[in-house]
Amino acid sequence: MASFPPRVNEKEIVRSRTIGELLAPAAPFDKKCGRENWTVAFAPDGSYFAWSQGHRTVKLVPWSQCLQNFLLHGTKNVTNSSSLRLPRQNSDGGQKNKPREHIIDCGDIVWSLAFGSSVPEKQSRCVNIEWHRFRFGQDQLLLATGLNNGRIKIWDVYTGKLLLNLVDHTEVVRDLTFAPDGSLILVSASRDKTLRVWDLKDDGNMMKVLRGHQNWVYSCAFSPDSSVLCSVGASKAVVAAILV
Numbered sequence: 491m492a493s494f495p496p497r498v499n500e501k502e503i504v505r506s507r508t509i510g511e512l513l514a515p516a517a518p519f520d521k522k523c524g525r526e527n528w529t530v531a532f533a534p535d536g537s538y539f540a541w542s543q544g545h546r547t548v549k550l551v552p553w554s555q556c557l558q559n560f561l562l563h564g565t566k567n568v569t570n571s572s573s574l575r576l577p578r579q580n581s582d583g584g585q586k587n588k589p590r591e592h593i594i595d596c597g598d599i600v601w602s603l604a605f606g607s608s609v610p611e612k613q614s615r616c617v618n619i620e621w622h623r624f625r626f627g628q629d630q631l632l633l634a635t636g637l638n639n640g641r642i643k644i645w646d647v648y649t650g651k652l653l654l655n656l657v658d659h660t661e662v663v664r665d666l667t668f669a670p671d672g673s674l675i676l677v678s679a680s681r682d683k684t685l686r687v688w689d690l691k692d693d694g695n696m697m698k699v700l701r702g703h704q705n706w707v708y709s710c711a712f713s714p715d716s717s718v719l720c721s722v723g724a725s726k727a728v729v730a731a732i733l734v
Contacts, residue, residue: 509557509560510556510557510559510560512541512549512551512556527541527542527543528542528599528600528601529541529542529600529601529602529603530542530603531603531604531605531633532553532605533553533605533607533631533647534605534607534670535607535631536553536554537552537553537554537589537631538550538551538552538553538589538605538631538633538647539551539553539556540603540605540633541603542600542603542635545598545599545600546595546596546597546598546599546600547593547594547595547596547600548593548594548596548600548603548633548635549591549592549593549594550591550592550593550594550633550647550650551591552589552590552591554589555589555591589648592647592650593650594633594635594645594650596635596637596643597637597643598637598638598639598641599637599638600635600636600637600638601636601637601638601662601663601664601665602634602635602636602663602664602665602666602678603633603634603635603636603666604633604634604636604666604667604668604676605631605632605633605634605647605668606631606632606633606634606668606674606676606690607630607631607632607668607672608629608630608632608672608673608674608691630674631646631647631648632644632645632646632647632653632674632690633645633647634666634668634676634678635666636662636663636664636665636666636678636680637662637663638662640657640658640659640660640661640662640663640680640682641655641656641657641659641663642654642655642656642659642663642666642676642678642688643655643656644656644676644690644694654690654693654694656678656688656694656696658686658696659678659680659682659684659686660680660682661680661681661682661706662680662681663678663679663680664679664680664681664706664707664708664709665678665679665707665708665709665710666678666679667710667711667712668712669712669716670712670714670716671715671716673689673691673716674689674690674691675687675688675689675690675697675716675733676688676689676690677710677712677719678710679707679708679709679710679721679723680706680707681706681707683701683703683704683705683706683707683723684699684700684701684703684707685699685700685703685707685710685719685721685731686698686699686700687699687700687733698733700719700721700729700731702721702729702731703721703723703725703729704725705723705724705725706723706724707721707722707723708722708723708724709721709722709723710722716733717732717733718730718731718732718733719731719732719733
């Protein structure tokens with residue numbers, strides 16, 4: 491029988507309550523949205539919440555506004571179906587406008603979501619961004635979506651625009667995770683039995699292919715210092731890799 495560790499107060503868990511419920515719109519995306527929501531994610535700074543609505547659509551919602559709506563209108567919250575353009579903050583530190591929601595059509599079934607945030611890089615890692623298509627500022631917030639066709643699409647959260655289309659997996663991308671150090675290193679786990687390491691600050695260049703699994707790979711996670719990657723799949727083992 492499962493039990494909670496001593497530090498967890500089970501009575502507090504019983505008293506927890508629902509603060510709200512987000513409902514997918516029935517139109518105009520009724521042909522793209524199913525009745526199942528498959529994956530959710532929070533931005534590292536808590537500014538945005540994302541979830542997949544059915545087969546190919548992802549909803550991006552400013553979380554503070556979402557909580558405010560719950561307080562004003564109760565637990566039921568049918569989010570606005572209109573996709574509003576959100577001006578993004580320039581790399582020179584210009585003032586951002588109020589965050590707004592976006593509806594993103596990913597083009598295929600969305601299996602996984604992950605937010606990535608950029609911070610000043612460590613001195614030990616140098617990238618010459620002058621030769622790259624994108625110049626990610628310190629305020630950059632990205633959303634990665636893993637698709638049924640093996641593709642990974644990278645979106646600018648502030649504008650809802652597609653930035654990168656990573657094509658190398660041959661099967662479903664089951665999980666995505668960003669390194670927590672702000673380096674915008676992305677790892678993808680796939681049914682093709684591999685994990686792939688992508689450098690988004692280098693135009694999405696694939697740095698490594700990890701092949702330790704004998705079966706499908708379901709999930710992956712970084713250690714807090716971003717040095718170790720652990721993953722699990724359709725086997726009885728946890729595979730750990732040191733990324734240097």
